[in-house]
Amino acid sequence: MTNEKNMKKIAAEHAAKYVQDGMRIGLGTGSTAYYAILKIGEMVRGGLNIQAVATSEASERLAVEQGISLTPVQHMDRLDLTIDGADELDDRLRLIKGGGGALLREKITAYQSDRLVIVADEVKQVTQLGAFPLPVEIVPFAYEWTVQSLARLGCSVQIRRNLSEGFYVTDNGNYIADCKFQLITHPEELSMRLGSIPGVVEHGLFIGMADQAIIGCQDGTVRILHSGSSEAKNIFDS
Ligand SMILES: O=C[C@H](O)[C@H](O)[C@H](O)COP(=O)(O)O
DSSP states (O other): OOOHHHHHHHHHHHHHTTOOTTOEEEEOOSTTHHHHHHHHHHHHHTTOOOEEEESSHHHHHHHHHTTOOBOOGGGOOOBSEEEEOOSEEOTTOOEEOOTTSOHHHHHHHHHTBSOEEEEEEGGGBOSSSOSSOEEEEEOSTTHHHHHHHHHTTTOEEEEOBOTTSSBOOOTTSOEEEEEEOSOOSOHHHHHHHHHTSTTEEEESEEOSOOSEEEEEOTTSEEEEEETTOOOEEEEEOO
C-alpha cells in the first residue's frame, strides 16, 4: 500500500519526465508540486537546461534552493509546460485549486502555458467537485461585502486565517475566502458568476485548462487522464 506522500511523489516524478532540454517550465505550488520541483532540480544539477517561473514565493524559494534559476516573467513569452497540483479534479479535468493560497499566480501561469499537467494523489479524484471548499481570492477593501455576495451564491464562506489567527494574506496582498458548497453541480456557470463579483480577484475553479492529470495510486501505479478523453490507464512507473 502506497502512502499519501508516495502517491504524490510518484505522480510528480512521472510528470517531471516530460521536462526536456530547452523548455520553458512553470513550477506549481503545494506538497505534490514540491516533488516535481525536487526532481527537476536534480535534473538541472545533472545538466538539464531550462527556463523556469514559479507560481508562488514558496515555490520560488524551493526552486532556487534546488539550483533552478528563475527567469523574470517579462523575459518569457509562452511556457511549454506547467506542472502543478490540485485539491480536487473530476473526470473532465475540471479542478479546484488554491488550498495553498496560490491560485491567482497558478491560473495566470496555466493560461500562459501550452500544456498544463496536474499531479495529484488518487484521493483528489472525485465524481463531482465541491467537497473541498472553493478558495476565492478577494481584495481586502470591503471584504465583508464581497463575502456577502459570495454567500448569495449558496455557500458558507470563511475568510482563511493563518496560525496566529490573523487573516491569511496571499503573495499578492489579498485574502482568501473559502466557499463551502454542498456540491458544485455546474462549475462553468459558477465560474462565470464568481468572475462577475466585484472584489473577487480570481477563484480556484480551473476549467478547460488542464491537458493531462497524473494521479498517484495506492497500488503504486500512476493513472493518466487526458482532457477530452474518458479513457484512463494505470501504469507502473519505473
Ligand atoms: O494554492 C495551492 C495550489 O493550488 C496547490 O497546487 C493545491 O492546493 C494542491 O496542493 P497539494 O499538492 O499540497 O495538495
